Amino acid sequence: MDMDFADLNRTISAAAGKAQKSQGLSVQSFLASLAVYGSICVAVLIFEQSRQSPDRNVSRLSSGWHAWFSRLPKLSLDEELITEQGMDGYFFLRLLRTALKMFLPLTAIIIPLLLPLDLTAGASAAGLDKLSWANLQMGQIARFWGHLVAALVVVAYVCYILVSEFRELIRIRQVYLLKSCHSQHQSARIVLVTDIPKSKLHEDTLARDYARFNGGPVKIWINRDVSSLTRIVEKRNRLVCKLEAVLTEELRQTRKSLLKRFRKDSDGRTPMSIARDIQDLNKKITQQQKDIKSFRKLPSAFLQFADPVTAHQVQQVVADSVPLSMVPHMIAADNDVIWSNLSLRWWQRFIKKLIIVGCVIGLTVFWVVPIALTGLLSQVVYLDGKIAWVQRLSDSALGRMWLGLIQGLVPQLLLSILMVLFPEILLALVRRQGQVTRSAIELSLQGHYFVFLFLQVFLVVSISSSITTVIPEVLNNLQSAPSILAKNVPKASDYFYSYLLLQAVTQCALSLRQLPNAIWQWLLMLLWAQTPRKNWSCITQRSMMRWGLVYPVFTNLACICKFVF
Structure with missing residues (x-):
């Protein structure tokens, strides 16, 4: 070239x-x-x-x-x-x-x-x-x-x-x-409000501020920093997956008649020790769930209103005189919230x-x-x-x-x-x-x-x-x-x-x-x-x-x- x-x-x-x-x-x-x-x-x-299937989650068109x-x-x-x-x-x-x-x-x-x-x-x-x-x-x-x-x-x-x-x-x-x-979906009636000032981070105060919207919210949930509890739950879930993987491999090996005893995981632990750790974590999770009010409040809350129209109206209104405060967010589905970002x-x-x-x-x-x-x-x-x-x-x-x-x-x-x-x-x-x-x-x-x-x-x-x-x-x-x-x-x-x-x-x-x-x-x-x-x-x-x-x-x-x- x-x-x-x-x-x-x-x-x-x-x-x-x-x-x-x-x-x-x-x-x-x-x-x-x-x-x-x-x-x-x-x-x-x-x-x-040629391969339209009647079990699809859509209505079938005419031929x-x-x-x-x-x-x-x-x-x-x-x-x-x-x-x-x-x-x-x-x-x-x-x-x-x-x-x-x-x-x-x-x-x-x-x-x-x-x-x-x-x-x-x-x-x-x-x-x-x-x-x-x-x-x-x-x-x-x-x-x-x-x-x-x-x-x-x-x-x-x-x-x-x-x-x-x-x-x-x-x-x-x-x-x-x-x-x-x-309207039958609960998420249609819920509004997530973020960046709430500390002076308004109370259920009574939020109910009073939003009372002009069709009588105000019927329920209020103030979010809390449960990151420590989340870490325990994630650790428990990882151990459950590890236990399942070890037992599945044990069944495979037993079926092939290549292994006649409990198989250890990569950390040298037996299924019984993993199960005991899972039980200990379950106790910690249950204890923390009973004392949920001990967790620190986050500057955000969920407000549930009587109907979707009221929730939609709340999104269109500036609720606080301070810029970038009391920002409303519509919840599109039950799994729409990114919980890890609520603390920001x-x-x-x-x-x-x-x-x-x-x-x-x-x-x-x-x-x-x-x-x-x-x-x-x-x-x-x-x-x-x-x-x-x-x-x-x-x-x-x-x-x-x-x-x-x-x-x-x-x-x-x-x-x-x-x-x-x-x-x-x-x-x-x-x-x-x-x-x-x-x-x-x-x-x-x-x-x-x-x-x-x-x-x-x-x-x-x-x-x-x-x-x-x-x-x-x-x-x-x-x-x-x-x-x-x-x-x-x-x-x-x-x-x-x-x-x-x-x-x-x-x-x-x-x-x-x-x-x-x-x-x-x-x-x-x-x-x-x-x-x-x-x-x-x-x-x-x-x-x-x-x-x-x-x-x-x-x-x-x-x-x-x-x-x-």
Whole structure:
């Protein structure tokens, strides 16, 4: 390979705009991507259609390929669906329906009007650029006016759909608060209040402060620092698991007739000694539970109100004149509270959040490096004459076909792998923010992940100049940002055709089959579940759906579709 470092550096530096470099993407590359992704999609759909099981925790659709599609327009406040999948799952279906309502009519009306307008412009654009306004020539004012009118129609229609959905969201929320399926849950009537001043950390004082809300709370629980008791319980649980593991191994060895006496654990202890330690810990736990008032009070409390509407009203009101005091939190489920974070003060949570946000911003910015490396493959045709194997492939028809596959398929596959890796790192960081509820973690995760996806998947790969050049230009003149995007986004549309196809297939497969969770559960069963307790845990306790990682992916795809239009 006779490619020097300067050539490699120039290639990586330009990778910030690799989508722009994909202008002129050949029809061959696009059709190759379409064939591969389409085959995968059809295979997944056929597989799912053939193995629908009646024992799933969802209502089975009517037979036929059109059954799911015909039900989407009728999606309303479905109590059965909400009971089975929760409000998050219900609104995710509404998100998909909203995307269909946006882009199906636009595809049916706008594209047939604009394609002839661009195709007959007569410019020298190549490949798929002939179908976009990159094929227009200077002076063709009437054709540019056609694109402008179409853009205004798209913006107006999208705004109309969004306003309609926001109104429907408010209506559904109000109706859901009064539904019996929601109000019967005790968590719907409970509000967690954190950062309570010491002067108000009394049940009588809290009852008096909240008395104006429908008579006040019917029950009040002030949280206490039971960390010492928690440590004893955790130690007891570890010993129980150890005892179970030792006895299970003893049964295995006895069954094989290889061992006829009690087997010792790694610490040299017998099952009887472990059992005695468990009994001692049970006595300590029982003793501390009887004297619960001896534990130190924490600056937080749970308030239970008469109905969910009152609890919802409490969340909307500032209860104290001191900033960051008496902060209310809605409890989304019975297991929503993160007990270990209740002891944190507001300033501790603030510092944790500040540090984590800084880490996320730094990671988001520097993640461009591995993403930029995928630009090497998206620009492989430009390395002709610099890399020997690229030169050899370019000299034959079969080699050029392989180059088309590499340029149209592999970069998006590598980009998708990087997109799978980042959420796990982000989730580990967000969990350390000090949030008191798991639902707050999901909301924080959703916001950070969407910003990352929009910056890295759309903006970074769309801007043709290097990042080091664009950022100073935008900072010096903020008004230049629209012109930069207006110059480069139209050229990037070819790249996103392949990317949207890939995401449509991968997200379909990942969502329907839950592949990461299935693989993880299989590994746990193979390597970790060596006792009946662990085996039962793997089978019955499914991984919680991380909606904070699901919503941003589809929202970002919708944003890309909007800009491509």
